[in-house]
Amino acid sequence: MLELRNISYEVDDNHDNKEILKDVSVKIEDHFVAITGPNGGGKSTLAKMIAGIIKPTSGQILLDGEDITEFDITERAKKGISFAFQQPVHFKGLTVKDMITIAAGKDMTVTEICNILSEVGLCAREYIDREINSSLSGGELKRIEIAMIAARGTKMSIFDEPEAGIDLWSFNSLIKVFEKMRDEINGTILIISHQERILNIADKIIVIADGRLEKVGTKEEVLPALLDTAESCKTLTDKL
Amino acid sequence: MDLVQKNLLEQVAGLHEVPEGAYNIRANGSKLGRNTTANIDIVSKTDKDGIDIIIKPGTVNESVHIPVLLSQSGLQECVYNDFYIGEGADVTIVAGCGIHNCGVDTSKHDGIHTFYLEKGAKVRYVERHYGEGDGNGENIMNPQTIVHLKEDSYMEMETTQIKGIDSTNRVTRGDLADGARLEIHEKIMTHGKQYAKTDFSVDLNGDNSSCNLVSRSVAKGESKQEFFSIMNGNAACAGHSECDAIIMDHGCVTASPQLTANSIDANLIHEAAIGKIAGEQLIKLMTLGLTEKEAEEQIINGFLK
Numbered sequence: 001m002l003e004l005r006n007i008s009y010e011v012d013d014n015h016d017n018k019e020i021l022k023d024v025s026v027k028i029e030d031h032f033v034a035i036t037g038p039n040g041g042g043k044s045t046l047a048k049m050i051a052g053i054i055k056p057t058s059g060q061i062l063l064d065g066e067d068i069t070e071f072d073i074t075e076r077a078k079k080g081i082s083f084a085f086q087q088p089v090h091f092k093g094l095t096v097k098d099m100i101t102i103a104a105g106k107d108m109t110v111t112e113i114c115n116i117l118s119e120v121g122l123c124a125r126e127y128i129d130r131e132i133n134s135s136l137s138g139g140e141l142k143r144i145e146i147a148m149i150a151a152r153g154t155k156m157s158i159f160d161e162p163e164a165g166i167d168l169w170s171f172n173s174l175i176k177v178f179e180k181m182r183d184e185i186n187g188t189i190l191i192i193s194h195q196e197r198i199l200n201i202a203d204k205i206i207v208i209a210d211g212r213l214e215k216v217g218t219k220e221e222v223l224p225a226l227l228d229t230a231e232s233c234k235t236l237t238d239k240l
Numbered sequence: 241m242d243l244v245q246k247n248l249l250e251q252v253a254g255l256h257e258v259p260e261g262a263y264n265i266r267a268n269g270s271k272l273g274r275n276t277t278a279n280i281d282i283v284s285k286t287d288k289d290g291i292d293i294i295i296k297p298g299t300v301n302e303s304v305h306i307p308v309l310l311s312q313s314g315l316q317e318c319v320y321n322d323f324y325i326g327e328g329a330d331v332t333i334v335a336g337c338g339i340h341n342c343g344v345d346t347s348k349h350d351g352i353h354t355f356y357l358e359k360g361a362k363v364r365y366v367e368r369h370y371g372e373g374d375g376n377g378e379n380i381m382n383p384q385t386i387v388h389l390k391e392d393s394y395m396e397m398e399t400t401q402i403k404g405i406d407s408t409n410r411v412t413r414g415d416l417a418d419g420a421r422l423e424i425h426e427k428i429m430t431h432g433k434q435y436a437k438t439d440f441s442v443d444l445n446g447d448n449s450s451c452n453l454v455s456r457s458v459a460k461g462e463s464k465q466e467f468f469s470i471m472n473g474n475a476a477c478a479g480h481s482e483c484d485a486i487i488m489d490h491g492c493v494t495a496s497p498q499l500t501a502n503s504i505d506a507n508l509i510h511e512a513a514i515g516k517i518a519g520e521q522l523i524k525l526m527t528l529g530l531t532e533k534e535a536e537e538q539i540i541n542g543f544l545k
Contacts, residue, residue: 052527053523074526074531074532077526077529082527089518089520089524092484093541094539098538103528
């Protein structure tokens with residue numbers, strides 16, 4: 001279980017203090033939890049904070065009761081937190097096989113790598129020796145990013161907008177990947193998403209807006225209100 | 241061969257014992273062993289230090305190893321090796337120089353390799369440089385590679401210098417006839433106060449000739465690297481050069497590419513990128529459980545692979 005206690009985060013934006021997160025407290029203990037909310041609301045910041053990439057200005061982060069607020073990225077990774085980037089990083093020279101092996105933390109046979117890649121809909125024969133660079137499409141990079149998390153198989157897997165930057169075709173099969181992961185992976189999946197289809201399979205939905213925790217609940221509790229109040233300007237609503 | 245030499249041999253040629261096929265092992269300035277085959281002849285030069293390697297036309301799937309070992313501190317030599325590759329031959333040539341310097345004097349090996357590729361000949365040329373030693377003596381290597389490629393010949397050059405060479409000036413010259421192709425992959429890592437210079441110049445003289453030069457380097461410590469490349473497109477040709485460097489600590493890298501198109505149909509491209517390891521690469525690997533130092537090693541290993 002992951003617990004955030006009174007998390008705040010401020011940045012100095014040209015001597016103007018800007019609050020990105022304001023006193024966020026939430027417990028994440030369900031199997032499949034989605035974080036949603038408007039762009040710029042602080043969702044990605046929160047995910048990076050859990051992975052240790054950003055340190056909160058104040059507040060505490062607890063993993064299974066242990067205070068990990070002061071732990072660095074590596075220590076948190078070793079404690080069982082995995083983080084799939086919204087924009088996968090390119091590596092010159094490192095191949096899919098290298099990255100999956102590093103993620104798994106042990107030598108991997110071709111069969112083992114094949115199993116993991118097929119989970120995300122990639123054929124190992126075609127991809128195993130490919131470099132993680134711009135020769136791969138956005139959708140392919142996303143899948144490999146997700147495969148690395150699957151290879152780790154930790155108790156807490158965070159995905160930052162897996163749907164961002166990929167086309168509709170890729171998205172449809174990506175949803176299936178998450179539906180499958182939901183059924184097969186042990187531990188908690190925390191996924192930042194705007195997609196109704198992802199929110200639909202979540203056990204719990206957390207809404208973050210303007211740096212604040214706005215709502216936490218099941219999809220029945222959260223989704224209707226969310227879809228109703230989707231803010232649109234008058235010109236747009238008039239036309240609809 | 242003593243233990244020091246055996247270790248050098250393993251580093252530069254990946255060999256534990258004498259290789260199969262044709263070879264010439266040079267240790268401390270003299271011939272340690274030589275083997276020729278029905279298709280590959282190796283002859284000592286009479287006018288200067290060095291050998292001629294003559295490969296008969298049509299020779300395929302054979303290899304030549306010509307490692308050079310220096311374990312005597314202070315030894316300085318300049319060697320001329322000429323390679324004559326017959327029409328339609330397809331061979332692998334592995335050259336390399338290992339220096340073990342445990343003294344205080346400067347050890348130096350200058351190798352001048354000239355390749356003559358006849359029509360349709362194919363060569364894969366692998367060159368490794370390695371230096372070690374516990375003394376204060378410097379290890380210097382200045383390899384020169386001159387390639388003359390006739391019609392439709394193909395040469396692939398792979399050069400590696402990873403450790404222990406204090407100073408190097410690598411010169412490569414090439415001229416290409418119609419349909420000839422030259423592919424060069426260079427890998428360099430320098431540390432301490434080392435200096436490495438790449439000086440590359442090629443003339444694309446023939447129609448449909450092409451050259452691809454890829455240099456990847458890492459400069460650590462206070463080391464300094466310079467990359468000069470000149471490509472002259474004198475016909476309907478394609479040239480591409482790429483210099484990719486990672487700098488660490490106080491390392492310094494200069495890249496000076498020069499492209500000249502003397503023909504309206506010449507197509508020349510250069511790409512250069514120099515910078516430190518991207519922070520997000522380190523972060524990504526750390527989220528997979530590596531420490532910052534382990535992440536750095538993985539990135540560099542992959543980059544120079």
